Amino acid sequence: EVQLVESGxxxxxxxxxxxxxxxxxxxxxxxxxxxxxxxAPGKGLEFVSTINTNGGSTYYADSVKGRFTISRDNSKNTLxxxxxxxxxxDMAVYYCARGGRGGWYYFDYWGQGTLVTVSS
Amino acid sequence: EIVLTQSPGxxxxxxxxxxTLSCRASQSVSSSYLAWYQQKPGQAPRLLIYGASSRATxxxxxxxxxxxxxxxxxxxxxxxxxxFAVYYCQQYGSSSWTFGQGTKVEIK
Numbered sequence: 001e002v003q004l005v006e007s008g009x010x011x012x013x014x015x016x017x018x019x020x021x022x023x024x025x026x027x028x029x030x031x032x033x034x035x036x037x038x039x040a041p042g043k044g045l046e047f048v049s050t051i052n053t054n055g056g057s058t059y060y061a062d063s064v065k066g067r068f069t070i071s072r073d074n075s076k077n078t079l080x081x082x083x084x085x086x087x088x089x090d091m092a093v094y095y096c097a098r099g100g101r102g103g104w105y106y107f108d109y110w111g112q113g114t115l116v117t118v119s120s
Numbered sequence: 121e122i123v124l125t126q127s128p129g130x131x132x133x134x135x136x137x138x139x140t141l142s143c144r145a146s147q148s149v150s151s152s153y154l155a156w157y158q159q160k161p162g163q164a165p166r167l168l169i170y171g172a173s174s175r176a177t178x179x180x181x182x183x184x185x186x187x188x189x190x191x192x193x194x195x196x197x198x199x200x201x202x203x204f205a206v207y208y209c210q211q212y213g214s215s216s217w218t219f220g221q222g223t224k225v226e227i228k
Binding site: 035037044045046047050059062095100102104105106107108109110111112113 | 122152153155159164165166167170171176193208210212215216217218219220221222
C-alpha cells in the first residue's frame with residue numbers, strides 16, 4: 001500500500017524557516033517524481049514544487065522560487081521541502097504527492113498534509 | 121502559465137442526478153496532461169481521472185472524463201451520497217502545473 005506521511009508542522013514567524021519531510025513507503029520511491037502542493041485555509045490547491053526521480057531536475061511555482069528548496073534522499077525514501085523567508089501567504093496545509101505512473105504530469109497518491117502557520 | 125477556469129462554482133444536485141463539471145483552459149492543453157481530483161472536507165485530494173479520460177485505480181465507472189484542447193468535462197452519471205465534495209481539474213505544460221479553482225458539488 002502506498003503511504004506518504006508528512007511531518008514538520010509548525011508555527012513560524014514571518015521571515016523564518018521550516019523544513020517539511022515526507023516519508024514514503026509501499027512503492028519504489030526512487031522510480032517516481034515527487035511533488036509538493038499546498039492549500040491555504042478555505043482555498044483551493046496550489047502547486048508548489050516538483051523534483052524528478054534522481055533529484056537532478058527541480059521546478060517551483062513563481063510564488064516560492066528563490067525561497068523554497070525541494071530535495072529528496074532516495075536511500076531514506078524521503079522527500080523534503082526547505083522553506084525560508086516565510087510570509088503570511090505561505091500559511092497552508094502542505095501535501096506531498098507522488099507523480100503518476102505514466103509520468104509526473106499528475107499526482108496519483110497524496111499524504112494527509114501538514115500545517116504551516118506563519119504568524120508573529 | 122495556463123489558467124484553468126472551472127464552472128460552475130457550486131452545483132446543487134440531488135442523489136441520483138447527473139453532474140457535469142466544466143474546466144476551461146486559457147491555452148490548449150494536451151489531453152494527456154489533464155487530470156481531475158476529488159476532495160472532501162478535512163481530507164487530502166484523491167485522483168479520479170488522468171489523461172483527460174482514464175479512471176484512476178479504484179474509481180467507480182460513474183465517473184468519466186472527456187474533452188480536448190481548451191474544454192474538458194468531468195461527468196458523474198448518478199450522484200451517490202459520498203460524491204458530494206469539491207472537484208479540481210489540473211494541467212501540466214512546459215514544466216508548469218496548475219489547478220482550477222474548484223467546483224463544489226453540494227446536496228440540494
